[in-house]
Amino acid sequence: MTTSVLTPEEIIKKGKVVFKKTKLINDVPLSYCPGCGHGVAHRILMEVVEEMGIWEDTIGVAPVGCSVLAYDFMNIDMQQAAHGRAPAVATGIKRVYPEKYVFTYQGDGDLAAIGTAETIHACNRGENIVIIFINNGIYGMTGGQMAPTTLEGMRSSTSPYGRMVQTMGYPIKITEMVAMLPGVAYATRQAVHEAKYVRKAKNAIKKAFENQRDKKGTSIIEIVSNCNSGWKLSPVEANKWLDENMLDYFPLGDIKK
């Protein structure tokens, strides 16, 4: 009996290419946990930048948090901002480069706790930028502490008996808050934990960059995501938990368009 072993190149040759990684995602290992939504969010963001042909004119701002190293993965010019200050940093870039495309990529602690003032005022000035806001209801990077978006009763290392709203406050719906501001052109909440949501999220990101091109004002895209490490669940269980718990409080869809 003879066996033939195919090389990876031969396997690719035999098959039909149905999916290709965008050239704007670098060939380096991602630092994210298996099952984390950041990888998909990074990919669709960079796919939009590639499809619009604007990578030479795009400057990104990475936050503090799990995605602090986003600049390692995205093959464009990027800056890393202090915790919460990304919308102010993006303002500085956009004001001296009004013709460039500028986006921030921020988590819930960064955008909705320590950076609340910068978020609200960048939106209030209608800064012509795109804000990508990953909401997974927890601080992942520092090891699973309570976030401003942690749900009532949800456990974290700083709410070990569950978030008690009487003493810890309520999970904040900041996308709804900034949607009220006249400077905001587009506010939407999306998800990436299932294929059916990914396409919609990508379309939303595309619309946001088109808004920037057309100088319409601030676009904010919240992506409700998972954190299986922080939530102490398997990747599959985390996605199920997201479906069953997060989306009731943080319903998907356009808030302002």
Add this chain to the structure above:
Amino acid sequence: MKEAILMKGNEAMAEAAIRAGADAYFGYPITPQSEVIEYLMHEEPQKRTGMVVLQAESELAAINMVYGAGACGKRVMTSSSSPGISLKSEGISYMAGSEIPCLIVNVMRGGPGLGTIQPGQSDYFQATKGGGHGDYRLIVLAPSTVQEMADFVDLSFKLAFKYRNPAMILSDGAIGQMMEKVYLPEQKERLSNEKIIELYGDWATTGKTANRERNIITSLDLKPERQEIHNIHLQEKYKMIEENETRYEEIRCEDAEYIMVAFGTSARLCQKVIQLGREKGLKLGLLRPITLWPFPKKPITDYAEKVKGFLSVEMNAGQMVEDILLAVEGKAPVEHYGRMGGMIASPSEILQALEEKLISNN
């Protein structure tokens, strides 16, 4: 021939920023420097040169706007006063770590806390020894006239870009608020992106083109081995700045038996003290550091062999005096005289302190 005009220090500095070809100013009002942003908003430099002026929602936002625009390779500045600089210190540390050139102006008032709105010099430590976290240095220039408020803007930008390092003008409420004769610099053109790259290299985030690798502006490196290499690089740069950029002025030091060391408003007072002292037969001189960092250590060390003592005159409890003590190396007596809380000493009071501390005690 250039014509002298009468102008407030804060306004002369704002006008000098437009004329230096600055690309952007981001600020937040605070006494005693609000005239800077008021003047810029009134002048509409967007129409004159294309310079951006924006009032941020806080000092935190302002300094981070400077970070973003500065990391694009642009000539960007902000100004504030003591409590505001404390808020900006996080961003200043990030810019030092990320090596972003920029200009920060501190028109000092008395502290600590909300303190007072009257002039002070109690942010010397903050400006020269850190302020924010981490091992970093700012290039710190101390103007003592309205003319220097204007002249140091362009100089600060030049130094900041030469070394890819934040520069600070450390002024005080007296210099910022007083009106004085000033010759304004000629209008310079704002630099094009091509010119910035030609002069200072292609390090900024200008959009990744096919002919270069992407440019990343960050102060983060999670690998301690690499972060240490970065720190060593910074320290080597600081050493180079110390060797090349130390600036100071000497007044009547050649035959002085006692040298006062003072900057900014205090240095102006000391010029009168020299006159009063010499009328009494006391050979006084003044050594005025123009760069507070790098500090003019060498001339002080040299004079320590020749003079009978040094008096540090500051509007604080004694901050620069520590650097003088380090420079003197125990070779001569070093004393400090200062008023605090927004109070300014009179020349006769300084002379009396000098006589009591350095002469009567000898």
